[in-house]
Amino acid sequence: MANLKELKNKINSVKGTQKTTKAMKLVSTAKLRRAEVALKNSREYAKKIDELVCSIACKISSIKDLEHRAFLTEAPKKVDIIFITADKGLCGGFNHQTIKAVSNLLKEYKEKNIKARLKGIGRKGIEYFKFNEYELADERIGLSATPNYEEAAKFIQSSYEDFMNGEIDAIVLVHNGYVNKIVQEIKINQLLPLEFKEKKNTDHILDIEPKHDEEKVLEELVQKYVEFSQFFALLDSLAAEHSARMQAMDAATNNASEKVKELTLQYNKARQEAVTTELIEIISGMEALK
Amino acid sequence: MKLEVVAPLGKIYEGEVQEVTLPGEDGEFGVLEGHAPLVSTLKAGVVDIKKDGGEELIAINWGYVEVSPEKITMIVDEAVPLSNSQGHDIADAIQKAKKLMADFAESSQALAYTEGKIESAARNII
Numbered sequence: 230m231a232n233l234k235e236l237k238n239k240i241n242s243v244k245g246t247q248k249t250t251k252a253m254k255l256v257s258t259a260k261l262r263r264a265e266v267a268l269k270n271s272r273e274y275a276k277k278i279d280e281l282v283c284s285i286a287c288k289i290s291s292i293k294d295l296e297h298r299a300f301l302t303e304a305p306k307k308v309d310i311i312f313i314t315a316d317k318g319l320c321g322g323f324n325h326q327t328i329k330a331v332s333n334l335l336k337e338y339k340e341k342n343i344k345a346r347l348k349g350i351g352r353k354g355i356e357y358f359k360f361n362e363y364e365l366a367d368e369r370i371g372l373s374a375t376p377n378y379e380e381a382a383k384f385i386q387s388s389y390e391d392f393m394n395g396e397i398d399a400i401v402l403v404h405n406g407y408v409n410k411i412v413q414e415i416k417i418n419q420l421l422p423l424e425f426k427e428k429k430n431t432d433h434i435l436d437i438e439p440k441h442d443e444e445k446v447l448e449e450l451v452q453k454y455v456e457f458s459q460f461f462a463l464l465d466s467l468a469a470e471h472s473a474r475m476q477a478m479d480a481a482t483n484n485a486s487e488k489v490k491e492l493t494l495q496y497n498k499a500r501q502e503a504v505t506t507e508l509i510e511i512i513s514g515m516e517a518l519k
Numbered sequence: 520m521k522l523e524v525v526a527p528l529g530k531i532y533e534g535e536v537q538e539v540t541l542p543g544e545d546g547e548f549g550v551l552e553g554h555a556p557l558v559s560t561l562k563a564g565v566v567d568i569k570k571d572g573g574e575e576l577i578a579i580n581w582g583y584v585e586v587s588p589e590k591i592t593m594i595v596d597e598a599v600p601l602s603n604s605q606g607h608d609i610a611d612a613i614q615k616a617k618k619l620m621a622d623f624a625e626s627s628q629a630l631a632y633t634e635g636k637i638e639s640a641a642r643n644i645i
Contacts, residue, residue: 267528267529270528270529270530271527271528271529273525273529273530274525274526274527274529274594277523277525277592277594278594280585280592281558281583281585281592281594284558284585285558288558378527378528435556435557435558436555436556436557436558437557437558437559438543438544438545438557438558438559438560439543439544439545439559439560446558446559446560449560450583453583453594453596457527460527461527
């Protein structure tokens with residue numbers, strides 16, 4: 230009856246896996262809830278800083294031409310690509326989508342003859358690009374699992390400085406963002422130069438203090454904006470990661486249930502067969518004795 | 520008028536206020552309802568909020584403020600709110616506020632000034 234025992238073992242092992250995936254799903258659900266709250270809280274700031282950058286830029290541009298580097302409109306020659314992935318796997322296509330988007334972007338830049346420099350946050354993405362022999366200018370592991378404003382600011386600092394020095398002409402941020410509990414979306418954000426969405430009519434008089442140094446006010450704000458965008462992307466990515474993992478683990482749990490059902494059916498069939506064979510043996514033994 | 524204070528980690532304050540005193544880059548200034556539109560950078564210091572039924576403080580390390588006639592929006596980096604609703608935690612909050620100032624104040628004079636302000640206002644609040 231080796232077959233029966235084998236099946237039994239298989240069923241038990243699938244059940245064990247199911248327990249693990251179920252636990253992982255629960256953990257992700259709890260973490261997702263926390264990440265969602267953090268994201269929601271920060272969304273307010275994101276909105277406000279966007280508005281503020283826009284209104285100051287509009288105000289300054291209404292007085293004079295904006296010559297600030299942050300509003301560069303020329304085509305870039307050298308670009309920093311910063312990607313964010315998770316440190317861990319088991320979250321479906323979450324990491325892979327980001328990696329694919331980055332690869333596509335790299336290809337696109339190559340065709341346009343734009344030099345790209347790659348910087349990464351998150352073990353999975355870093356491992357992938359290292360394995361494929363891309364050069365990473367900067368990498369950070371551990372930050373995507375626990376977003377922290379200061380660390381995020383530190384990470385983006387060098388890119389920001391290089392941009393202001395004219396060493397690079399654009400900073401692009403790629404991450405897999407959170408839409409809702411079941412949908413994640415790849416977001417490719419150009420942090421710098423800032424893209425003017427609309428030229429707001431600034432008829433209302435807006436004073437900028439300190440008065441003599443409007444450009445400086447803007448510059449400081451732009452830096453803050455870049456830092457915060459990096460932080461916000463980390464939060465967004467974390468929430469998306471947990472939602473992706475939750476989904477993946479849910480699917481795995483369901484698949485395991487199905488597998489258990491299938492295996493149990495097989496097991497029962499095999500058992501019945503065994504019983505029937507035994508009965509036949511007994512009966513034919515008895516018949517022979519008559 | 521309405522006041523809104525947001526930090527990267529979330530909203531710190533939202534509500535109706537009568538008067539707000541802000542630590543501007545070029546010096547302290549107060550805002551009443553109907554103020555001309557203004558954008559200013561803020562340095563480390565104390566935001567003094569006067570509203571119906573009392574006073575509240577928020578210690579900030581850096582910030583921006585956008586003032587429009589009926590609304591004030593502040594974005595800050597780090598902030599410690601001090602209000603009488605905190606009850607027993609107020610001592611903790613005062614300590615935190617002082618520490619924030621100590622980390623970010625430009626000079627010892629500025630530090631002494633803001634610390635003094637925190638303490639005297641804290642007394643008012645309690």
